[in-house]
Amino acid sequence: MAHDPLRPRPVDDALDSSRRFGESIEANYAGATSFLRRRYARSAEGADVAVWGVPLDTSVSNRPGTRFGPRAIRDASTIMCGDPAYPFGFDIFEALDVVDAGDCSLDYGRIDEAPKAIEAQAAEKLAGGAHLLTLGGDHFLTYPVLKALTAKLGRPVALVQFDAHQDTWDDDGSRIDHGTMITRAVRDGLILPERSIQIGIRTHAPADYGISLVDSLLAQELGPLATASRILGHVEDAPVYVSFDIDCLDPAFAPGTGTPVCGGVTSAFAISCLRRLGALNLKGFDIVEVSPPYDHAGITALAGATLAQVYLGLLAERKRAGKSIAP
Numbered sequence: 001m002a003h004d005p006l007r008p009r010p011v012d013d014a015l016d017s018s019r020r021f022g023e024s025i026e027a028n029y030a031g032a033t034s035f036l037r038r039r040y041a042r043s044a045e046g047a048d049v050a051v052w053g054v055p056l057d058t059s060v061s062n063r064p065g066t067r068f069g070p071r072a073i074r075d076a077s078t079i080m081c082g083d084p085a086y087p088f089g090f091d092i093f094e095a096l097d098v099v100d101a102g103d104c105s106l107d108y109g110r111i112d113e114a115p116k117a118i119e120a121q122a123a124e125k126l127a128g129g130a131h132l133l134t135l136g137g138d139h140f141l142t143y144p145v146l147k148a149l150t151a152k153l154g155r156p157v158a159l160v161q162f163d164a165h166q167d168t169w170d171d172d173g174s175r176i177d178h179g180t181m182i183t184r185a186v187r188d189g190l191i192l193p194e195r196s197i198q199i200g201i202r203t204h205a206p207a208d209y210g211i212s213l214v215d216s217l218l219a220q221e222l223g224p225l226a227t228a229s230r231i232l233g234h235v236e237d238a239p240v241y242v243s244f245d246i247d248c249l250d251p252a253f254a255p256g257t258g259t260p261v262c263g264g265v266t267s268a269f270a271i272s273c274l275r276r277l278g279a280l281n282l283k284g285f286d287i288v289e290v291s292p293p294y295d296h297a298g299i300t301a302l303a304g305a306t307l308a309q310v311y312l313g314l315l316a317e318r319k320r321a322g323k324s325i326a327p
């Protein structure tokens with residue numbers, strides 16, 4: 001997008017709290033790296049969407065490093081600023097007031113307090129009326145975020161989970177574990193198993209709890225369009241939380257993650273499929289398991305930032321169509 005020479009150029013959009021709407025005109029390579037150059041605001045009061053990071057990586061079963069995920073995703077997102085977001089073709093920030101609310105405050109020496117801290121800080125942002133978009137962090141964070149969201153909604157949600165793993169391993173109700181949080185979410189009644197669906201699975205787990213599954217082989221045989229149709233048909237009009245584990249993508253497209261599994265979908269598949277989900281009653285989104293220490297050339301963080309931007313595009317389209325995006 002060409003800069004209008006008659007319009008004053010802000011020093012840095014992330015730091016200019018007076019600019020609530022509009023695309024950034026900051027140089028891609030410079031400035032403060034808020035997510036997509038949105039203004040920083042610890043309080044999300046009054047904003048349409050609060051993007052925040054949860055730099056937790058202590059519940060992984062294999063490689064750590066996702067505590068650096070939010071920062072890497074923000075950094076990667078700056079290259080995507082300046083032009084209308086593909087494939088939406090309009091400035092999504094003319095429609096949406098999005099703030100970067102910083103990161104969840106966690107004490108690395110008190111890991112047992114992390115679930116409560118994440119839930120309380122998510123609840124605080126939701127209370128201000130903002131739609132929550134969470135940058136992980138390992139996948140455990142979905143559980144406390146779902147607790148806060150379902151408390152706010154007063155009802156459970158359908159889960160649409162893109163992942164190589166079902167995350168349904170057994171749990172006595174107290175584990176802080178990125179492979180068991182779906183078990184906890186089902187047992188706590190946070191999600192509606194009969195309306196939930198997992199996409200891209202290519203590992204075996206002991207239970208499905210009645211959650212529908214389109215494994216990675218089937219998803220690729222169906223293609224992104226038919227996969228999206230299955231999701232839309234299964235979820236129907238239930239309120240939806242979309243959780244995107246970056247390891248849903250093949251390691252060729254997302255090497256920077258803790259538990260990579262060969263045979264995943266491409267980033268193009270994921271973008272196409274997610275882009276078709278705008279008819280869902282969207283209530284929240286996370287992108288998790290981006291682990292920069294294992295990344296190469298930042299491609300995993302870029303994939304994460306792009307998928308989060310596609311989700312924002314869906315919200316912008318919904319808002320433009322007069323549909324509510326409030327949680």
Ligand SMILES: [Mn+2]
Nearest residue numbers: 164165245247
């Ligand atoms: Mn996974």
